[in-house]
Amino acid sequence: MNDSWSKLERLHAEVAERSIFGLFSDSQRFQKFSAETNGLLLDFSKTNIDDVILQNLIDLAEEADLPAMREAMFQGACVNTTEGRAVLHTALRSREESTLEISGKNIRPEVRATYTRMERFAEGIRAGGIETPGGRMFTDVVNIGIGGSDLGPLMAVKALAPYHTGPRCHFVSNVDGAQISDTLEKLDPRTTLFLIASKTFKTVETITNARSALKWLEAAVAGDASGHLAAVSSSPERAADFGIAEDRVFGFADWVGGRYSLWGPVGLPILIAIGAKRFNEFLLGGYEIDQHFRSTPLRHNLPVLMALVGIWHNNFCGYATRAVLPYDQRLEKLPAYLQQLDMESNGKRVDRGGSPLKMASSPVVWGEPGTNGQHAFYQLLHQGTQVIPAEFLIAANSHEPDLKEHNDLLKANCLAQSEALMRGRPLKEARKLAAGAKTAAIDTDCLAQHRTFPGNRPSITLAYDKLTPFVLGQLIAFYEHRVFVEGVIWGINSFDQWGVELGKELASSLLPLVQGAPADEKDGSTRGLLVKLNCM
Ligand code: F6P
Numbered sequence: 001m002n003d004s005w006s007k008l009e010r011l012h013a014e015v016a017e018r019s020i021f022g023l024f025s026d027s028q029r030f031q032k033f034s035a036e037t038n039g040l041l042l043d044f045s046k047t048n049i050d051d052v053i054l055q056n057l058i059d060l061a062e063e064a065d066l067p068a069m070r071e072a073m074f075q076g077a078c079v080n081t082t083e084g085r086a087v088l089h090t091a092l093r094s095r096e097e098s099t100l101e102i103s104g105k106n107i108r109p110e111v112r113a114t115y116t117r118m119e120r121f122a123e124g125i126r127a128g129g130i131e132t133p134g135g136r137m138f139t140d141v142v143n144i145g146i147g148g149s150d151l152g153p154l155m156a157v158k159a160l161a162p163y164h165t166g167p168r169c170h171f172v173s174n175v176d177g178a179q180i181s182d183t184l185e186k187l188d189p190r191t192t193l194f195l196i197a198s199k200t201f202k203t204v205e206t207i208t209n210a211r212s213a214l215k216w217l218e219a220a221v222a223g224d225a226s227g228h229l230a231a232v233s234s235s236p237e238r239a240a241d242f243g244i245a246e247d248r249v250f251g252f253a254d255w256v257g258g259r260y261s262l263w264g265p266v267g268l269p270i271l272i273a274i275g276a277k278r279f280n281e282f283l284l285g286g287y288e289i290d291q292h293f294r295s296t297p298l299r300h301n302l303p304v305l306m307a308l309v310g311i312w313h314n315n316f317c318g319y320a321t322r323a324v325l326p327y328d329q330r331l332e333k334l335p336a337y338l339q340q341l342d343m344e345s346n347g348k349r350v351d352r353g354g355s356p357l358k359m360a361s362s363p364v365v366w367g368e369p370g371t372n373g374q375h376a377f378y379q380l381l382h383q384g385t386q387v388i389p390a391e392f393l394i395a396a397n398s399h400e401p402d403l404k405e406h407n408d409l410l411k412a413n414c415l416a417q418s419e420a421l422m423r424g425r426p427l428k429e430a431r432k433l434a435a436g437a438k439t440a441a442i443d444t445d446c447l448a449q450h451r452t453f454p455g456n457r458p459s460i461t462l463a464y465d466k467l468t469p470f471v472l473g474q475l476i477a478f479y480e481h482r483v484f485v486e487g488v489i490w491g492i493n494s495f496d497q498w499g500v501e502l503g504k505e506l507a508s509s510l511l512p513l514v515q516g517a518p519a520d521e522k523d524g525s526t527r528g529l530l531v532k533l534n535c536m
Contacts, residue, residue: 004060011053012316020048020422020456035300037292039465040474042302044309046422047458048317057308058298064489066298073484074294076102076255080495081352086255087495089480092263093286093473102255114265118250121230122271125193126166133227138167138193142183143269144209145197146173148258149232151340153269155333156262156282159472162399163274175205180212189220189228196231197266199258201238204504210242232265257495259340260480278469285473293481303481309460310482311489313389314363323381324367326393327414328467334393335367338479344497345483351491361490371413382420382453390459392418397466414461424455
């Protein structure tokens, strides 16, 4: 461990018990421990971080070589060492003209050319220039993909519902036939377009769903169903083998990781839903954060600060999970999207050199929109035995000006929760309440214990004007860079995902057993379950 790490451990021991609320005796605390770029505000003043701790966290990032690593990523160095790849999803949203080379080839012309094709295709579907084989407009688009080929576009399409001006978008990801069955049930095959999205084009769930979709089409439309198909993949050959016309395949390079891919062809459902003008605003939001992240001093750099707060909570305070709580219903899929972004990127046990990590890596990420979560799991946030840092998101303006009362209540609840987590309710106050509401079953002191809130629970708040395409672009790029910074500080490769392999291999070897092959080699539990599931 380096100097700053040990220093931060000592600092934590010194301040662990102090009151976060007490830190607000500094009337400038909010100004000091918040940062803003282009309308996006990060407030981390409701944490136990002070000037000294923040400076040491910044030193930690410097010692981990963050500025150099950041530049290496933006310039296309082989940052994803275990897969021998650059990491350049930022190039998909870049407005820059300067040459950006991978293996001696400038990648910018290809990025632009692919985008132009995507835009033409999307606008064709939206305006009717590209028709169904039967000469009608497409009314519905079904994205078939999983993980990074699903969660990003699904989350963004839901988030940007007020901007939808195109055909309806649906998403099928799970190999569970229930999902495709329920989705297709309400669709007309004659006016449905399938986008088959798979970076590798060999993910079993996606290929299985795509085959079922094709069967459904072939049973209903006369002749060739290929006019109802398009694909998004880094493996155009495999897409062609599936029967998808070459001009309907949108490729992207291996330097775009699946969970970072919604800025390019994987974002086609978003482009089809909101159109090119709005999609460009989305890209611009991401690009604005890239510039901010790349050039702003660490002390004022939003993704860096957010990452440092995460490191403080995870590694020094020992909080093993973090809750993502959007007070913005249209961000309902943000927690699921961030689960992949954070946990697939940073859920690692060895450092870049292959040595076991000496510290905790990715926390468990989970959450639900407010106010729904308040009536479900917030009890634990306030009075449970674990401290869970909460990450609130809230807009100043909604898309429903006529429903002001709703919006006022939403804001009041969001602010109330972060205040309640911080301030709690002391025993003394709980005693007064308990005395006034005496029940026969329990004495006042006992009831007061139940009604006490320990408080001193940290939270951060991200606030923005309105959930526009630009703001969504900012938010996603911001989270991507937070993941990168945390990974750099832990010394890990955030861009591979070897941990998903074993389960996939075992699933393919278990398939014959599920279909009746002998399972003698398997453990007792697996055999018992095979019997229960009617496989033996
Ligand atoms: O199994 C994990 C994973 O490889 C993710 O990293 C990826 O986003 C997802 O599967 C889907 O992969 P593909 O886009 O190649 O179908």
